Every structure is written in structure tokens, then in C-alpha cells.
Amino acid sequence: GENVEQHPSTLSVQEGDSAVIKCTYSDSASNYFPWYKQELGKRPQLIIDIRSNVGEKKDQRIAVTLNKTAKHFSLHITETQPEDSAVYFCAASSKAAGNKLTFGGGTRVLVKP
Amino acid sequence: GAVVSQHPSWVICKSGTSVKIECRSLDFQATTMFWYRQFPKQSLMLMATSNEGSKATYEQGVEKDKFLINHASLTLSTLTVTSAHPEDSSFYICSAGGQGGAYEQYFGPGTRLTVT
Numbered sequence: 520g521e522n523v524e525q526h527p528s529t530l531s532v533q534e535g536d537s538a539v540i541k542c543t544y545s546d547s548a549s550n551y552f553p554w555y556k557q558e559l560g561k562r563p564q565l566i567i568d569i570r571s572n573v574g575e576k577k578d579q580r581i582a583v584t585l586n587k588t589a590k591h592f593s594l595h596i597t598e599t600q601p602e603d604s605a606v607y608f609c610a611a612s613s614k615a616a617g618n619k620l621t622f623g624g625g626t627r628v629l630v631k632p
Numbered sequence: 633g634a635v636v637s638q639h640p641s642w643v644i645c646k647s648g649t650s651v652k653i654e655c656r657s658l659d660f661q662a663t664t665m666f667w668y669r670q671f672p673k674q675s676l677m678l679m680a681t682s683n684e685g686s687k688a689t690y691e692q693g694v695e696k697d698k699f700l701i702n703h704a705s706l707t708l709s710t711l712t713v714t715s716a717h718p719e720d721s722s723f724y725i726c727s728a729g730g731q732g733g734a735y736e737q738y739f740g741p742g743t744r745l746t747v748t
Binding site for chain 1: 675727729739741
């Protein structure tokens, strides 16, 4: 089955700086890669996603890049703000596996004002 | 966007009793629903995939007789934790599969289960 690894597990940045989180996956059949933000006790919230036919996607301060050959994808947050502090999860899925999401271990991001 | 609700949002039960959690898709028909468990400071782990009108598919290591899943309609799936033990205390989250086979999943708000 799919295995997703996520690094780093914690990330502390100064407000205004950029944050980068990296994930690798094992199943070459995976073709959908969402990123979620989760605040304590709340549901995961989709912040951006990318499909395997695209190498990069951007939405305001958030961008995701995908390298299918190397089987890794990354989340980039620019101009970080204190409200960006949360736990971020990457995930991967494929139609072949019934669209099941396999999550990375999570990254706890702290943006210091 | 699609809305998924869960009930209850939190529940406390005694060891040995059973607890039922409901997951509803409010504004779309979900042929597939997923159940996840999340322990404190850990990631979401898929427990099972539930398809309307058929038996759930459980992930390796998840006891199907302990975690009973029913998906009786296109808008409702239930998870029953039977003979609950303190180690079953966790955050249980459901999600509904994207409409028309789309990739995106829509998550419920989660249910905090505490077994005493």
C-alpha cells in the first residue's frame, strides 16, 4: 500500500518568513495530492491540492509543487502570519486504491509574531 | 462546498458499552464514506471504507467486529464502537467521497470519544 512521509515534524518561523513542508510517497499510481490544515480539535481543512498531470499550483500565499519522477511534493507558504499556526498534513490517493487518502505524519507549524 | 456532519461531537461512555457515531452528507449523495481515527498529536489513520449498500472494507489491523460500519443510504454512514475500552478513546472523523468519482473528500467535524 501507499506510504507517505512528511518532514519536518515541527517548524517554527518568524512572521513574514516562508515555510516549506516536504512529503514523499511510495505508490507510483498515486495521482491526487491534497494538503490539509488542522487546528486543535477541528476537522482537517483542505487548503490546496494538486493532480499528477500538473507540476505546480498556486493560490495566493500557498503553493504546491509535485515531482512525479522523484515521488515527492512540497507545500510552500509565503509571508507567514500567526493565523497560519496549525498542524499541516499532506496526503496521497489514487483511483486504483479507491481514492483512499494516506496521510503523512503531520507538521506542527508555529509562526512567531 | 459539500457539507458533512457528525453526531455526536463528543461522547463519554463506560468501558464495555457500545457507542454509535453518525456521519451524514447534507447536500450531496455520497456513495463512498471513509472513517478515520486520530490519536492525540498523531496523524489520521484510515479505519475503513464504506460503500452504500455493501459491506465496509477494513484496513489491516482494524477489527471489523469491534468497529461496525453501516452505510444504509447515500447520505448516512454509522460507526459503532462495540465493547469500548479506554484504548478506543480517540478522535473519530468521517469523510464523504467526492461526487461523481472526484478525488476530493469532505470531512465531518469529528467525534471525540472518551471511554472511562
